[in-house]
Amino acid sequence: MKIELGVKNCLYPLPTILVGALVNEKPNYIAIAHVGIMDPESVSLGMNKLHFTNSGIKANKTFSVNIPSTKLVKETDYCGLVSGKNKNKADMFKTFYGKLETAPMIEQCSINMECELIKTVDFPNHDIFMGKIVNTYCDQAVLSDGIVDLEKVQPILFVMNNRSYYGIGKRIAKAWDIGKDLIK
Amino acid sequence: MKIELGVKNCLYPLPTILVGALVNEKPNYIAIAHVGIMDPESVSLGMNKLHFTNSGIKANKTFSVNIPSTKLVKETDYCGLVSGKNKNKADMFKTFYGKLETAPMIEQCSINMECELIKTVDFPNHDIFMGKIVNTYCDQAVLSDGIVDLEKVQPILFVMNNRSYYGIGKRIAKAWDIGKDLIK
Numbered sequence: 001m002k003i004e005l006g007v008k009n010c011l012y013p014l015p016t017i018l019v020g021a022l023v024n025e026k027p028n029y030i031a032i033a034h035v036g037i038m039d040p041e042s043v044s045l046g047m048n049k050l051h052f053t054n055s056g057i058k059a060n061k062t063f064s065v066n067i068p069s070t071k072l073v074k075e076t077d078y079c080g081l082v083s084g085k086n087k088n089k090a091d092m093f094k095t096f097y098g099k100l101e102t103a104p105m106i107e108q109c110s111i112n113m114e115c116e117l118i119k120t121v122d123f124p125n126h127d128i129f130m131g132k133i134v135n136t137y138c139d140q141a142v143l144s145d146g147i148v149d150l151e152k153v154q155p156i157l158f159v160m161n162n163r164s165y166y167g168i169g170k171r172i173a174k175a176w177d178i179g180k181d182l183i184k
Numbered sequence: 185m186k187i188e189l190g191v192k193n194c195l196y197p198l199p200t201i202l203v204g205a206l207v208n209e210k211p212n213y214i215a216i217a218h219v220g221i222m223d224p225e226s227v228s229l230g231m232n233k234l235h236f237t238n239s240g241i242k243a244n245k246t247f248s249v250n251i252p253s254t255k256l257v258k259e260t261d262y263c264g265l266v267s268g269k270n271k272n273k274a275d276m277f278k279t280f281y282g283k284l285e286t287a288p289m290i291e292q293c294s295i296n297m298e299c300e301l302i303k304t305v306d307f308p309n310h311d312i313f314m315g316k317i318v319n320t321y322c323d324q325a326v327l328s329d330g331i332v333d334l335e336k337v338q339p340i341l342f343v344m345n346n347r348s349y350y351g352i353g354k355r356i357a358k359a360w361d362i363g364k365d366l367i368k
Contacts, residue, residue, distance in 0.1 A: 002280070002296070003327070008320040010251060010295045010332050011219060011227050013341070013352060015195060035195060036220010038230040039310040040344075043195050046222040067194060070356050077363030092366075096186070111194045112186070121303065121314070126223040130305070136192040143187070148194050148345045157197070157341075157352065160224075161332045163359045168197060168341065169351035172254050176347060179261030 013157035013166055018079055019045055020064035020095075020104040023056035027090040027104035029066070031080030033158035038130060043115065045129045052084040054127050060102035061117040063131060066109035069154040070167050076156055077165075098135050110139040110153055197341035197350055202263055203229055204248035204279075204288040207240035211274040211288035213250070215264030217342035222314060227299065229313045236268040238311050244286035245301040247315060250293035253338040254351050260340055261349075282319050294323040294337055 016033045030053045034046035043065055047054055057063045068076045079089050094107035098114045105112040115131030122128075142152040150168055157166040200217045214237045218230035227249055231238055241247045252260045263273050278291035282298045289296040299315030306312075326336040334352055341350040 001324075002291075002321040003324055004282075005320040005322055005332070007225055007317045008297075008332065009221060009224055009227065009317060010297060010320060010322070010337075011199060011201070011221055011249060012334060013197075013199065013339070014221060015197065017195070034221040034223065036222075036228050036230070037193060037195055037198060037218040038220075038228070038305070038312045039218065039307050040193055041191055042307070043193065044220050044222070044228065046220070065195060073357050074362050074365060077357065077359060077361065078366040079363070081360060081363045082367060098188075107186075113192075113194060119305065121222070121305065123223050123226070128222045133191045133193060136189040136194060137186040138189055138194070140185075140187055144346075148189070148192065150196055150343045150345060150350070153194075155197070156356070158359060159334045161334060162328075163361075164355050165357045165359055165362075166334070166355050167353035169353035171348050171350050172340070173257050173261065173349045174347060175261060175342060175349055176265060177261065178258050178349075179263070179265045181258060182262040183266060 012159040012161065016076055016156040016158045018066040018068055018076060018106055018109060019053060020066055021053045021056035022060055022102045022104060023052060023084060027095045028053055028056060028084035029079050029089050029106065031076045042130060042132050046126050047129060048126055057117060057129055062100045062103040063115050064103040064105045065113040065115060066106040067111040067153060067155055068109050070156055073156055073165055098137060100134060110142045112137040196343040196345065200260055200340040200342045202250040202252055202260060202290055202293060203237060204250055205237045205240035206244055206286045206288060207236060207268060211279045212237055212240060212268035213263050213273050215260045226314060226316050230310050231313060232310055241301060241313055246284045246287040247299050248287040248289045249297040249299060250290040251295040251337060251339055252293050254340055257340055257349055282321060284318060294326045296321040
């Protein structure tokens with residue numbers, strides 16, 4: 001017997017990221033977790049149109065995705081609470097640039113992806129920015145045998161239902177493998 | 185000093201879901217994890233055009249999102265390994281329907297969202313299906329004080345980098361709260 005909850009989004013957890021963009025030629029960072037993957041080379045950001053950052057992404061057609069670790073949870077949450085209209089949030093971090101010149105990235109985040117805006121989908125209150133990854137940067141410390149190790153990255157997972165951040169748990173199985181047992 | 189990885193998508197983990205659709209009037213389920221949220225009432229699916237399920241979503245303009253728990257990791261992985269062209273994967277589950285008549289849902293998944301297709305974005309090899317949630321169903325067992333409790337749902341988190349499934353970890357902080365310490 002199922003209980004009906006009405007329209008309740010339960011597609012969580014999603015990784016909390018810091019989106020970097022140049023707004024009025026200055027680096028700005030905002031925390032969001034309404035993100036997604038479309039195909040292996042692309043990511044989407046669902047950003048309320050009221051945010052300061054949106055104009056910078058539209059103007060430059062670039063942005064960055066920075067993945068903060070649980071150690072940065074306070075700074076990350078702050079970047080979701082405070083608008084770049086009123087505060088220079090970039091002061092908290094060391095900014096660097098990659099191939100693109102208008103996608104500021106955060107040195108203190110162990111993973112950074114610089115992205116070119118390829119499409120914007122207009123939702124009633126949100127801009128959905130779809131970006132193609134141009135290059136990815138990481139700290140040596142989060143690699144295991146040359147592969148990015150999420151257990152070392154320790155991303156901050158967002159759950160809307162109870163407005164909480166979680167860490168990543170234990171590895172439970174190998175993907176595209178454990179189900180082979182059921183193929184007869 | 186950052187290491188350059190080239191184009192490497194690191195926006196993980198993402199929740200592994202079972203997408204339900206009617207294909208040729210029969211329920212079919214496929215495991216995907218390239219998903220996202222656009223706004224509070226919507227979700228996106230990034231689905232390779234080769235998948236059997238895509239035609240059903242296009243034909244009926246509906247689909248369901250079913251969230252399997254870690255206990256269903258084997259069945260879930262199987263639904264990503266095997267095509268509905270060759271196997272009737274729905275046989276493994278008990279199917280139910282909600283308000284929509286063409287969005288089959290899985291009784292054994294503790295969370296089910298039935299969705300109306302509102303937009304499809306054409307990527308080179310993928311259909312990006314964007315759906316508006318019409319109704320959400322859950323098991324009583326995953327509620328805490330009337331709120332969906334992800335620690336009870338125990339979703340399967342997918343990480344592409346090392347092709348692994350993870351569980352959710354510990355709650356580390358309250359969102360839109362812990363950062364208030366930094367507001368002076």
